[in-house]
Amino acid sequence: MRLVTYNIEWFAHLFDDADNLMLDDQSSGRYGVDRYTQGRAIAHVLQRLDADAVMVVEAPNTGRKQRCTRALERFAAEAGLRTDTAVSGFATDTHQEIALLYDPAVLDVEADPQASKRAPRFDDSFLIDLDVDDRMDRVRFSKPPLELQVRTKGGMALRLIGAHLKSKAPHGAETAEEVARISIANRRKQLAQAIWLHRRIKEHVEAGENVIVMGDLNDGPGLDEYERLFGKSSVEIVMGAELTDPHAQSLLKPREPVLPSTSRFYNPETKRYFRALLDYIMISHGLEAYGPHWRIWHPFEDAECYDDIPLREALLAASDHFPVSLDLELT
Template sequence: MRLATYNIEWFANLFDGDDNLMLDGAPSARHGVDRYTQGRAIAHVLRRIDADAVMVVEAPNTGRTQRTTRALERFAEEAGLRAREAVSGFPNDTQQEIALLYDPDVLGAVHDARSTPEAPQFDGVFRIDLDIDAREDEVRFSKPPLELAVTTKGGTRLRMIGAHLKSKAPHGAKSRDEITAVSIANRRKQLAQAIWLHRRVAEHAAAGEHVIVMGDLNDGPGLDQYEKLFGHSSVEIVMGGLLNDPNAQSLARPRATSLPSTSRFYNPETKRYFRALLDYVMISHSLMGRQPQWRIWHPFEDGECYQDEEMREALLNASDHFPVTLDFSVA
């Protein structure tokens, strides 16, 4: 079985208010790329990776007249994808939803949100003391993780969670001290969300269930200066000794020389591109005996992608993130 996670930059902007796909020469939200080019590129990448299920991060919007699942299924039909059915969870107000696009001939997936005293439902409120002042703070997800009960055609059950954690930029802060204070407060909230997510993972692991966490965690060991202040990245907290992802684990190794990345961004100030590892497919120990193989479809770091000019260009035009796939044996 092949699973994938793919953050598709502003996928929502390729659809009109009634979820009709717009493939024309108008600009997409992807800098310097029109809607026709981005849409064709996304379709090419998804056909090429040919996953049984894709966790789509920044999926099309759900709103007054829009439905994430309807837009994705229309796109799948247009692109000729075998992963042609979609499921989503709690909508958010960012126009960046989380959804699973999957092949119904291989597996079934339903939204199955859980809630416990230790880890409330993800569209609710998590109470935790963020700043050690003996008072509980209220934490919410701007993009509630998608909890899925997945069953393969062979009867194997998986608990799958799609996530998009994000530490907000210091909007409104003007001075250096204000920027630092707001950035630290926002990082605290992101780490609290990671704790919340980890607790749910721990509950499933304790019940002996196969757990897979997929998505964009916007963080990783060594990513920024605030990690030294808090001691751990949100990625390390989510994994918490219960999940495995060799790409994430490679960053924690001392003197790592060849570091993976899943994204590529342009800095207009320095006029240079920079790379980051933000996207993960994490699996519980119970799945490590299933011959798991991870792959980052990076146009400049994956030799096959680089040699395939059409695929290389499609990856660059589709998004500023690149897909991560996991192949493993499952009935």
């Protein structure tokens, strides 16, 4: 079985207000890439992945007229994908949903949001003292995680959680001091969301469930200078002792010579690209018995992706993130 997480940059820009796919020469959300090129590239990548399920981060919008699942299923039909059924969770106001495209011949999937005293439902509020002032702060997700109950045709039950954590840029800051203050406050909120998510994960693991957390955590050990103020990254908090991901764990090792990455961004000031490890598939330890194999489909780090020129070009045109796959010996 192959599971994939894939952040597809501004996927929503490929659809009109009625969720009709627009493949033309107009600009997409990708800089320098038209909608035809991006749409064809996404289709090529998803065809090549041939996954049983894809957690789509930055999926098309759900709003007054639009519906994320309808857009994804229309795209899957146009691209001829066997992952032709979509499920999403709580809608966001960001035009970037979290949704799962899956093959119904392989998996039964149901949205199943949870709630407990320690970890409220993800469309609710989470109370935590962010700044250690003996006053509780109210935290909300701008992109509530997607909680799914999944069963394979062979009868294996899985708990999948799709996540997109994000620490907002310091908008409105005019001085270095304001940048630091807002950045620290935003990082506190992101870490609070990570704690909230980890509490849910821990509850499922303690209940004996097989848990898989997939998505873009927008963070990693050593990602920025603000991490030193808090001791841990949100990736470490989410993973805790309950989950494992070899890519995340490689960042915890001292002096690791070559670090993996899942994304590539252009810095207009330096006129150079920089790389980051942001996308993860974390599994509970019980799933380690099923021969897990992780792969980052990075066109400049994976030799097979680089040598396959059509795939390489499609990966670069489709998104600024690259897919991460997990193969498990499950039926």
